[in-house]
Structures are given as structure tokens and as C-alpha cells.
Amino acid sequence: MFGGMRVALFATCLVDGLRPEVGRATARLVRRLGHEVVVPAAQTCCGQMHVNTGYPKQAAGLVANHVRAFAGADVVVTPSGSCAGAIRHQHEDVARRYGPPGLAGDAAAVAGRTYELSEFLVDVLGLTDVGAYYPHRVTYHPTCHSLRVLRVGDRPLRLLRAVGGLELVELPEAEQCCGFGGTFAVKNPGVSAAMLADKLAAIHATGAEYCTAGDASCLLHIWGGLSRAGSPASTVHLAEILASTTETEEAA
Amino acid sequence: MTSPPTAHPVTELRAAEPFPVNAAVQLRNEQLRRNLAGATRTIRTKRANVVGELPDWSELRAAGAAIKDDVLAHLDTYLLQLEERVTANGGVVHWARDGAEANRIVTGLVQARHATEVVKVKSMATQEIGLNEALAEAGITAVETDLAELIVQLGHEKPSHILVPAIHKNRDEIRELFQREIPTAGTIATSEPRVLAEVARRHLRAKFLSTPVAISGANFAVAETGTLGVVESEGNGRMCLTLPRTLITVMGLEKLVPTWADLGVFLQLLPRSSTGERMNPYTSMWTGAVEGQEFHLVLMDNGRTATLADPDGRDALRCIRCSACLNVCPVYERTGGHAYGSVYPGPIGAVLSPQLTGVRENLSLPFASTLCGACLDACPVAIDIPRMLVHLRAKAVEAKGPTAESAAMRLAASTMRSPRRWRMALRAARAGRVLGRRDGVIHRLPFPLTGLLRGWTAVRDLPRPPRRPFRDGTA
Numbered sequence: 001m002f003g004g005m006r007v008a009l010f011a012t013c014l015v016d017g018l019r020p021e022v023g024r025a026t027a028r029l030v031r032r033l034g035h036e037v038v039v040p041a042a043q044t045c046c047g048q049m050h051v052n053t054g055y056p057k058q059a060a061g062l063v064a065n066h067v068r069a070f071a072g073a074d075v076v077v078t079p080s081g082s083c084a085g086a087i088r089h090q091h092e093d094v095a096r097r098y099g100p101p102g103l104a105g106d107a108a109a110v111a112g113r114t115y116e117l118s119e120f121l122v123d124v125l126g127l128t129d130v131g132a133y134y135p136h137r138v139t140y141h142p143t144c145h146s147l148r149v150l151r152v153g154d155r156p157l158r159l160l161r162a163v164g165g166l167e168l169v170e171l172p173e174a175e176q177c178c179g180f181g182g183t184f185a186v187k188n189p190g191v192s193a194a195m196l197a198d199k200l201a202a203i204h205a206t207g208a209e210y211c212t213a214g215d216a217s218c219l220l221h222i223w224g225g226l227s228r229a230g231s232p233a234s235t236v237h238l239a240e241i242l243a244s245t246t247e248t249e250e251a252a
Numbered sequence: 253m254t255s256p257p258t259a260h261p262v263t264e265l266r267a268a269e270p271f272p273v274n275a276a277v278q279l280r281n282e283q284l285r286r287n288l289a290g291a292t293r294t295i296r297t298k299r300a301n302v303v304g305e306l307p308d309w310s311e312l313r314a315a316g317a318a319i320k321d322d323v324l325a326h327l328d329t330y331l332l333q334l335e336e337r338v339t340a341n342g343g344v345v346h347w348a349r350d351g352a353e354a355n356r357i358v359t360g361l362v363q364a365r366h367a368t369e370v371v372k373v374k375s376m377a378t379q380e381i382g383l384n385e386a387l388a389e390a391g392i393t394a395v396e397t398d399l400a401e402l403i404v405q406l407g408h409e410k411p412s413h414i415l416v417p418a419i420h421k422n423r424d425e426i427r428e429l430f431q432r433e434i435p436t437a438g439t440i441a442t443s444e445p446r447v448l449a450e451v452a453r454r455h456l457r458a459k460f461l462s463t464p465v466a467i468s469g470a471n472f473a474v475a476e477t478g479t480l481g482v483v484e485s486e487g488n489g490r491m492c493l494t495l496p497r498t499l500i501t502v503m504g505l506e507k508l509v510p511t512w513a514d515l516g517v518f519l520q521l522l523p524r525s526s527t528g529e530r531m532n533p534y535t536s537m538w539t540g541a542v543e544g545q546e547f548h549l550v551l552m553d554n555g556r557t558a559t560l561a562d563p564d565g566r567d568a569l570r571c572i573r574c575s576a577c578l579n580v581c582p583v584y585e586r587t588g589g590h591a592y593g594s595v596y597p598g599p600i601g602a603v604l605s606p607q608l609t610g611v612r613e614n615l616s617l618p619f620a621s622t623l624c625g626a627c628l629d630a631c632p633v634a635i636d637i638p639r640m641l642v643h644l645r646a647k648a649v650e651a652k653g654p655t656a657e658s659a660a661m662r663l664a665a666s667t668m669r670s671p672r673r674w675r676m677a678l679r680a681a682r683a684g685r686v687l688g689r690r691d692g693v694i695h696r697l698p699f700p701l702t703g704l705l706r707g708w709t710a711v712r713d714l715p716r717p718p719r720r721p722f723r724d725g726t727a
Binding site for chain 2: 011013015016017018019020021023024039041042043044045047049050051052053054055056058059061062064065069144145147148149175176177179180181182183184185186187188189190191192193194195196197220221223224225227228
């Protein structure tokens, strides 16, 4: 519906440092849909970990950096429900309390132009079929912040249902948290592990080859558990599925 | 004999050990996990069904929140109005700054009536202040009459749930307990709920008919009429509220609604959110004292005005103790209520307990959540528990002062607020590729990371850092 937008990609710190393939997939997908992708080099981290662990003052510098990095962007897209949620629901407040004058307004402006990937595709571009092809049995875990902070609803499922070759299987108790919770996983390791064990059992019950989600952080947690358990199942980010085409899959 | 009033009560609202330590103990109890998973799933489903059938649930919820916000904004006015109406109707109003003072008032009232035994309606306020223990010290036996409270009391335990205090117990455990602790039980043939309830009924009937003093809490107090209200399922509360000659009600300052009409909102919100029923079986209301009986109302602060003073925390005082947030909480479902060490467990407990005691006395509870947000969605008065937890985490970090964690977080922030330093850090992380060379997966971390991330690598692998971070190759 829009032709040739200029999209600023916010990869997130976790994708930048540990899962670069998710950032590359997001860029490839958006370019394939006919839009220009820019990756502002000044981007680092949205500051969510600091805010949610009790360090909002320290997060203010990160918010300021994020706002500086994306001030010139028309549209910011990020492959993370959690980070998009932090930008939209925390940045302005942190900036007002702990940032320099004027930062709160600028943060609100950037937040207003920021979209999680499935929101961008469905709401901004008006697409559910992005021409992807991914011939695998896949189950979808709606991450808590996508579901209950951003309220992305069934957008990711609508995108997945339109993917060629993909067999979508329903995850039992899908809306239960996987137990990640950022620093919760190391501060409350026992409870986190108990929640993860139940999530892994649910994934195994589906017989899916892949568990997908819109957050690399939750997927890292789930992957860590699947890998340790020697599971045949693995994880794949929604962006990676949507970026796959008949060409990439046949090449693979 | 008694300590002077303090701004914050402590004992019943905090544990000796932090949450992760208590949780680890509870997590080892497989029976508990099964009991909890089954029970919370049942209540969750019931609640979802009866909430889903109301087309105006979100309007009701907004109304509930707005009424409570009005109460909190004008608490002084409504409290005085309540006092005036209760007094005009023959009741006596007492004011207590904290639990110790409330306990002293109640103990004095019971002693003045020469009673050595009192019957109790299930009440969170009296648990919060350890009233039963205070009465016991004065030689007065408090008999809990709510079936589940009775089970907990007979087992010399603490409740593990706001609404279902014995949720951690199954029926076989209860049968064994009744057999051991209730002298009139005879031989209990089966663990059928009907049989167990009958044993409790015979035991309690005798108490209702012989005990001169009853003690209750209150779900609501209507300022304009001076009416107190208790909602319950069993009718045992109504026995206590009507049969004994003296009734003493202990109520937190915030349990007010301005008008009788406001009850219409809460009597819809509460049963659907708590037991998953359209309407609770028993709603008892009373205004002052009736002839031949006397009524005392103890209005208790116990940390509530301190909570009210914090604009980012005061919404917790909207809570109507329905426990919907407990039943949807993935953390509560795994640990049960005892891990929280407070009579208020679960998500609401994690925000209410630290505020009532002062965060310094409850440093670990604000972190006992993944911030998954299920509690906010379930809350009938829309308390934004995740946001409040985050706020209290900041207060906890401040109260703790400098720690290894705070040093690491400062370093991380200073690295990440500079794109140049962040780029250098990402490149340095490539050194991590020496790990996991065999299969591309990190199973264990070397010192000092092993200490920092032990919780992670105990049950999870880590990916090997990539050859290049995203920023260095976007093709």
C-alpha cells in the first residue's frame, strides 16, 4: 500500500550480539517487499533490562542514545515485541523522570513511529501473505510482551498461515510464559527452569520441528532448554520464516 | 509488654529468607506442584468462563477502578463519614495505627467480656497482623470457621492462597489431618468432600452456639450508610456474624466504597474474579449493632497510608482480595503461596507486601515475577502490577546500595549508551568463540561468568557468539 518506504531497522542488542541472522532476515524481508532498509549505526539497546531490573536512572542514557539514533527515521521496525513494548511503554516515562528536558517528547515521537515486525507488516503494509515459503512443521509461542504489552493478537498467526509449505500446529497452553523474564532467569533460576520445563513439554507434544516467536530473547531461552535436552526440535524467529522463499529453501 | 506503633508492620508480611530460597524448597515438593497446577487451572477456567459471558466486563472493571481511586483520593472524608454512620447506628469505632495497636484493641475487648474463646470469619486483615497469635498470648483461643482456614489452623500451617488458604493440600491429606486433630471426628471412612465437610460442620456448630465473641474482617464498608459487608461461600461466616453476642470487625482503611450503589459494581466483580461464580452463596451486611448485641469496628492503617503516599504504588490499595492474579500467575503456580513468606502471596502480594512493610523489609518480592502481565489482565480493578513491580524494583535496588550487580549494571549502561563502546564490546565478545568449539553450543561457562550465569547454564545452553555481530555485516 505504501511504495518504497525508508525503514530504519532496530536490531536490538541481543540480535546484534548473539543472533545476527534474525536482523539479516528482517532486513532481507523488508527489502524484498520493496522498501529501503537502513541500519543506524548509533543504535545499541533500548534499556529494557535496566528498567526492569530496577535501574531506570542508568536506562535514561540508553533511551537518550536510542532517541538520537532513530530521530531521523520515518518508520522504525524491530523484530522484538519486548523491545517495541519497552520503547512504546517505558521510554517516555524514563525520559521524563531521569532524562534531560525535552527527551520525553522526543522519546514519545520515536515510540509513535516504532513497530514490532508483525505490526509493521499487517498494520502498516497491510500484508498477511509476504510470499514466504518454509516447508516445516512449526508451532507458535506468543511471547508475553507481544501478547499482553503490545497486543499483537493474531497478527503473527495470520502471517504464518499464509506461508507456503508451512504446517502450523497449535501449542498447548500457548499463552503461559516460558519463564525467561530477562534477569528473572538468573535471579529466580529454579522457578524459571520449572516454567521452561513445562513450555518444552508443550512444544514436544506438538511434534513441531520448530518453535517460532516474535522475540529473540524468549526464543534464546527456549532454544537453550531444547538444546540442553538434546531435543530434535529447535527455534526459529518469525522474521527468519517470513524471509525464507522457495529460492532460499531450495538452496538450503 | 507491647511495642510502640511503627510505620510498617513486619512479621506476617515477610519471610526470614528471600523468595528464591523459599521457592527452591517449595519447587522440590512434587505433590504441591500437582495440587497447585490442578487447582489453579480449574479456577482459571471457571473465571474465564464467567467473565467472558459479561459483555460489559471492561466497563465494570473501569468502574471498579474509578470508585476505588475516588475512595483513595478522599479517604479522610469517607472514613469520617463511615465512623459517624457506624456510631449513629450503635457501633463503636476504634482506630489502629498498626497491627500491634489493632491486636491490643481486640484483645482488650475480648478480655473485657471474659471470653477465652472466639470464633472467626475468614479475614485477611487479621492474618496480616497475626491476631490469632496475639490472642493466644493472652490465653484466648481463636477458632477459624472457614473450612479451608480451619484446615490450615489444625495443621499448624500458614495459608498459601488469599481465597483458598489450603490450596496446597489434597483431600487425602485433609482427611488424615481431621482424623488426628478433631476430637469429635470419630472414624472418617472416606476422603469424599461431603464426608469431610460433615466432620467440620459438626465440630463448628458446637462452637457457633457456645462462643460469645466473633471476629471478622470486611470485604466492603459503605461510607454513606455505615454498612459492613462480608461475602463468602459456606455460611459459616454468617453464623459468626449473627450468633455471638459481640462482633468485632478489623478492617483495613482502604476497604471503603462511597455509596450503597457502588456495591453493585463490586458484587459483580468479586465473585466472578475469585471463585469463578456469578454470585457468591452468602452476602452478609450489617449496619451498627442490633438490640441485644454489640458491634466494634477497628479501622487499621498498618502501612496503608505509607502506600497511599506513593503515587506509583498506591493503586495496590484498590485490591479487593479476589486472588484472580494468583490463579493466573505462572510463578505462583510453580511455587505456591508459602514461598512469598507473606499472608499476601502471588502478584498482588509481591507489590502489596513490600509496600506495607517498606521495601527494605521485602527486597526480593518485587523480583518474584517474569513481568508476563497475566495478573494485570485478570485484575478486576485493573491494578498495573507489572508496572508497579518495576517501580518497586528500583526502590529495592536503591535500598540495597552498591552491590556486584549494581556495578555490572552501571558498566553495562555506560557501555551501551555509547555506540563506540558497544561496538568494541561486541567485537570483544567474539573471544567467546573459544567456547563451544566442538558442537557450536556453550554448555558451561568459565569463571567468572560461571557464577554470574549459573542459574542459566544449570538447565540451558547458550549459543556460541557469532563470527560477526549484526552491525558488521548487514548484507
